[in-house]
Amino acid sequence: MKLNYQTSAKTWTEALPIGNGRLGAMIFGGVELERLQLNEDTLWSGSPKDFNNPEAKKYLPEIRKLIFEGKYEEADHIAKNMMGPYTQSYLPFGDLLIKFAHDGNEKNFRRSLDLQDGIARVQYDIDDVTYTREMFSSFEDQVIVIHLRANKPGKINFTAKLESLLQTVIEKSNEELILRGICPENVDPGYFRDNENPIIYEQEGNGNSLTFEGRLAVQKDGGVSYLDDEGLTVLNATTVTLFFSAATSFNGFDKSPRKEGKDPSVTVMKHLYEAKKSTFETLRETHIKDYRSLFDRVELDLGPSLVTNEIMTDQWIEQYGASDPKLVELLFHFGRYLMITSSRPGTQPANLQGIWNDMIQPPWSSNYTLNINAQMNYWPVETCNLAECHQPFLNYIEELAHNGEKTVQTNYGLRGWTAHHNADIWRQSAPVGAYGHGDPVWTIWPMAGAWLSQHLWEHFAFSRDKQFLRNKAYPIMKKAALFCMDWLIEDEKGYLVTAPSTSPEHKFVTEDGKMAAVSMATTMDLSLIWDLFTSCIEATKELNNDIEFRQELEEKRSKLFPLQVGQYGQLQEWYKDWDDQELNHRHVSHLFGVFPGRQFTEKETPELFKAAKHSLMRRGDEGTGWSLAWKISLWARFKDGNRALGLITNLLQLVTDENSTNYQRGGVYSNLFDAHPPFQIDGNFGFVAGVAELLLQSHTKEIHLLPALPDAWPNGHVRGLRARGGFEIALQWENKKLKQVEIHSLQGERCVLKTDVNVEVKVGEKVVEIEKIGYGAISFATVAGVYYTILPIKAATV
Template identity: 60%
Template structure:
């Protein structure tokens, strides 16, 4: 349950992450100088603005005409006139440097990240003195805490200072270092070039996000002096450094300069409140809060043969997925990262969670809505972290408001829409710098439709009707209203989307060129099917909107049928185009398998077979997040061994200097997912994929061990969640379910399928159900009821 190393980190992707959803810290663990790189999740460039494009509605009919005539290259070119500005960028806040004055002849070095209590530690010896450090970021107290200790009295001597890669100034107040600065008003629009300038406005500009960071010290022995060069401590035995931070962000629709919060007062308030507690009390408050979430789930995939003190980087290199303990660590690391980057009241986890050291982060470290933002939250419900899902759900609500204006302005449509990218300002329009982007990722108005799946899933797992009625349903309905206007009939009378892309993948045109836009991509149709299906169920549950529900049923039945190609694969586009790259990292056309529920071996075997053939053709390579998605897909196909092979590919050590944006995959030394470069979505996809191998519930039945790999013949898992508000634990031996415990949160009819014959008994020991001929068990549950399933 820890990541551990025998040397300091030399690169950012060797450093160890901690966070509380809002503040993020990367601890390098140096001996002469410690560097802790710091982020605050609302520190972004720019401010709210209108990115909608009135001209898009004018050219839309012509784009559709060109597509209908098969002039795909011409349609691609015209689509450039439908674009808007790029999103803004997530930015780093500061670095805390601690320079130690104890010499450099060091031995017995250890560095670790402890997942059980969310602390990062360093320990080493100089002479006869053992020096230790412990870092944590507290959610209850909203501060980062660094504890420094020496084993001998009076042996701590250091200088601490704060710096920022942004425009800043430093000052010192009574018992406090202060760093103040502002973010650029604009980051020049390039996803790949990192040397382009930041555009700063004048200090105090309406569009400039301000930030404030503060550092203070609690000493046990010694003296502390605050000055222009930083905080100097001499002769201490133990020191607790406390860092607080805040920005002027005051909502996605308010200018952070003139309408912003008082960031200095907020940062000072956090520091003052935290200063009321001792180090021991701060640690206890942090640990108790964190463990409420983390201890909900246990996992054992078998005995590990790796020695307990084996360094994690060497463990990845030497054993990979052959070590079940490392797979367990990867699984829990994803849960840890979610707790650390997404808590109620924060922004949702972005492309890098909350950890970013670059002023020109890859892809602006924004929310990429054609897979990555959604993938971040796949583990939230299944892995018992529904609390951590709420930042994304809140984000969707704000995005839908801006998206309403985009739908009306760009397309003359009702409802709301969002596209490929978004940022803290809830950007909803197509990006591309007004014509410089590529339509294969820009022209995709399905971002809101996909995000709505998360609104439904949060209900499906928790069964909170008030949430469904007051929050989820109205937003989902708004996305459906857009789809109803966006869909139109083709020559055969089917309803299609046009222009339509399969995100980031091109096809070969009949003339031999390449294009991105066509009509009725499989992903579009699957997303709309999913949204309509969820809304139909929601309106039935809430007993509302019957005419609207009937209309959705009719429109869903008239969607263009999904097609199977001549080679047996599920077509990615409505026509049997040849792929630009048959091994492409995106597998968008397989949404109906996972994370959707449109396909199943029971109800749509032909489509499942075609989808499986598509995944076989795609192969087992890809970027880190792509490998993670494929784990979940093979789990849904029931092929655990193929999924395990992808986990093995993911648990491949990547050099931190590798920056190939579209190939590779694997993990860095700190287990961060490597696209490369770093993207956190692959971590979350791996965690959710491992859960899908052990438990599935998307087809109205709780399926125990639906795709258990042969590599995990014995083990147990406790605390996973299934749709219907059930908590599930499973123990297995020789690849078969031995027993399971299901706790019913809401009650109702529970159906279970397992790979071994089971019986069910209630809490009082009465056998209430046995397996049916179809391999399922059905039994009535009561709220709070606990039911034991055991091998018959």
């Protein structure tokens, strides 16, 4: 449950993350110079703007005509006229630098991140003095806490200062160090650092961007402290607690951060002064209690470690990788830790890097990439019992839908709402691409509304909260479906197709050898629409409403262009059997219907299910970090745990070059951050979802236990995973045989359990009556709040 290191971090991807959903820091752990690289989740460039493109509407008929005539390259070219501006960028707040005055050489250095209490620690000896640091970001108290301790009195001496790459000033007041700044009005997207000349990011435009403030305060035992031009100095102390509080003027996605913004000073001082009233011990206890209320919900044991002595995490990755089940567990728990520390009620949702970023021009603006990455961030929250952490994303979808209605009306003249490839804190919903400079292969994709709606339905499917479905989820889903209804047009055979249509970030090769992106009726489009229509149909049945709309959905769903099996036995990615631009492309968009969707199953759609599996085999087992994570869940749905473990092996490879952009080789950095490369947090979250999917599945309206258990994990247990229908599950297995299952019914729904083993169901000592319903499944009634024990009557291989 710990990440351990014998040296301080030399690069950002060696530093250790802490966070409370809003305030984040990367801790380097230097002996002479400690660096905490700081983030605040609302610190973005820009302000609310009209990003829609009224010119797009007039090009839509022309593009569709070219597509139906088979002139795909020309359609690509014309489609550039439908784009809007790029999204804005998530920005680094600054650095807290603590320069220590040590006499002597350090020894016995240890740096760690404890996942069980959410605290980062640094410890070392200088001569006969042991120095210890404990650092955490408290959700309850909304401050970052740095506690310094020496085991001998009067030995702590340091100067702390705040710095930023943004336009800032440093002030001193009331024994506090204050950093105040202004965000850039616009930051063009960039992929690499350009921190040498921060002046190029000076304020532009109308001065409507965010302002921000951070404050550093101190409590100490012994010694003296003072402020001067060097910063905050502490001399001859024995223990010191530093408090850092930060905020911005952000007051909503649709409000001017200057004219209608919050005063960040009010927020900062409130949290800082409240925290200073408490002792470090109280702050620490409050933080641990809050954090563990989420983290302790899930336990996982995949077997004994191959390591007999303590080993540093970077060495563990390099020497053992996925062959050690305990390292697999550590990566699983680290992903849950990242979710808890980057997405909490009231915060922004986790972006492409969670809440951690040190660049003014981060990769892909560290925005919300909606053709896979933002959704992947939230795949594990329901299955891994972190539904509260889903709330920021669900709220984001609701606000994005507000802007998405305007986009649909302006760009397409249609009903409903949608969004496209990228979004930001201002909820940009229009196609990005700097008005024609982007590539249609990723910009011309109006399907984000359909995909995002799946998260609303999944939250209901797991919680069975009909009030949420009625008041929040269904209205948003319905409007997304209205857009899809209007977006669909008939082809020459009377089938409903989408046009223009792309398979995100992947091009096809036409019969004459040319490459293009824009066509019609890609498999992903149709699968997303099928999923959305199906969820809306089921929602109307749950709510007993909108019968006429349900009938319209059923009719249009039945007329969707039928998905095809191609010449290689693969599920076609496009409506024609074109060859791939890149056979091993990182995106597997056409397999959405397998995972995270539910359209293709072995029982209901065997031919398409088989073709989808063949497509995945053709894609291969290499790829970026997040691509490997997606494939783990896909192989879990195909019930091939050993193939999934092979992908876990590829993912648990050490990447040492943080500037690498080799998209064919993902992995993890030494701090376990996912390497796209560069760093993207979606691979961490996707991995967690994949491991859960190997152990438990419920997408077919029945709970399937150990559907894809790898041979390398013959013994183990898991507790706290959740299944659709409102069930929480603990299960234990030995020699790949189910030993015992406990099912906690949260809502009193009927439980359908898929099992090839004869079982009995008990409440206490009482045996519950079960109904065998064929194809290896049983059904039994449950009562809310009651635990049911499932015991195999005789052992059998699961």
